[in-house]
Amino acid sequence: MSKYPLIVRAVEWVDGKVRWINTNLLPYEELYEESQDHERIARAIESMEIRGAPAIGVAAALAIAATALKFSNINSVDELKDIISKAIERLRRTRPTAFNLFWALNRISNVLSRNYSSVEALRKAIVDEALSIYHEDIETNIKIGEIGEKLIDDGDTILTHCNAGALATAAFGTALGVIRAAWYNGKKIKVIATETRPVLQGARLTVWELKKEGIPVTLVTDNMVGYIMYKGLVNKVIVGADRILLDGFVINKIGTYSIAIIAKRHGVPFYVAAPTSTIDPVSSINDIVIEERNANEVRYIMNKMLITMPDVDVLNPAFDVTPPELVTSIITEKGIIEPPFRENIMKILSL
Ligand SMILES: CSC[C@@H](O)[C@@H](O)C(=O)COP(=O)(O)O
Incomplete structure (x- = not known):
């Protein structure tokens, strides 16, 4: 628990979905958007509903986690890896300059490159990595402060x-x-x-x-x-x-x-x-x-x-x-x- 108040969470993880504040619209704290769809989240990054280098990285990682959960009746590890790789490629094309986007997606790609005994194990590894990126972002910012x-x-x-x-x-x-x-x-x-x-x-x-x-x-x-x-x-x-x-x-x-x-x-x-x-x-x-x-x-x-x-x-x-x-x-x-x-x-x- 932080000794500082966290006045607002621009991007968060709620019940397997990505929730974000649309920073194009006031009042910011009341206008949450929510999605489990990586395409919707990619568009939110492109249109700058979600913006700022660290927020983009976190949102992209969570978008991948949401995608992993969304496809719940996949039978093979390779099939899920294929879906996730395509989602990663789509998110990579959203904004070219902020490095945190590529850094976060590379972390998820590394998870993907390992071997898994079941679809469930792969899904869990992706979600765990995305949630680490999300929590680390908050801790890191407080340390920088x-x-x-x-x-x-x-x-x-x-x-x-x-x-x-x-x-x-x-x-x-x-x-x-x-x-x-x-x-x-x-x-x-x-x-x-x-x-x-x-x-x-x-x-x-x-x-x-x-x-x-x-x-x-x-x-x-x-x-x-x-x-x-x-x-x-x-x-x-x-x-x-x-x-x-x-x-x-x-x-x-x-x-x-x-x-x-x-x-x-x-x-x-x-x-x-x-x-x-x-x-x-x-x-x-x-x-x-x-x-x-x-x-x-x-x-x-x-x-x-x-x-x-x-x-x-x-x-x-x-x-x-x-x-x-x-x-x-x-x-x-x-x-x-x-x-x-x-x-x-x-x-x-x-x-
Ligand atoms: C903390 S992100 C770096 C900022 O200083 C700034 O350049 C920024 O907000 C990013 O730009 P944006 O184009 O709004 O995504």
């Missing part, structure tokens, strides 16, 4: 981007987990949240989470960051990550790179909080696929209000890359990683 909060001082004003909170994980959050742990350990902090165009995760989700717990939060538009740092209104930045490379490149929500440059210019520490499951130990920067999302996310506000000419050309990369020289340190559940990143990340991953 407790380790990271030591970097926070009473009176800090912390800028965060996008939503690396409870709604981006199974519960608690990564960057917001650090903020939460500092708050519950009595530090009087304030948060500045960027709205995070075009999908507005900062305005919609981060503000909602922090206000729910009474943590002081001020909303700014993305283009105000230079001004507020110039005015000395921020003394730390903490963001999450969708993928971290061994060299310390951080792939995170579009806009993160600009914030890191501005922070460097003004001597503001730039921290990244993420589980080690976000660290991609094999890819190099040229291998990374930055997801390009639908142009209408930019042309319209939340699919509703058209704010430009309907046929204008649009760029809509969902993520950008922050180079290691702009990163002060990376907060993980195994400790704080400082430069030189390659050496220290390899140490922490025991590579």
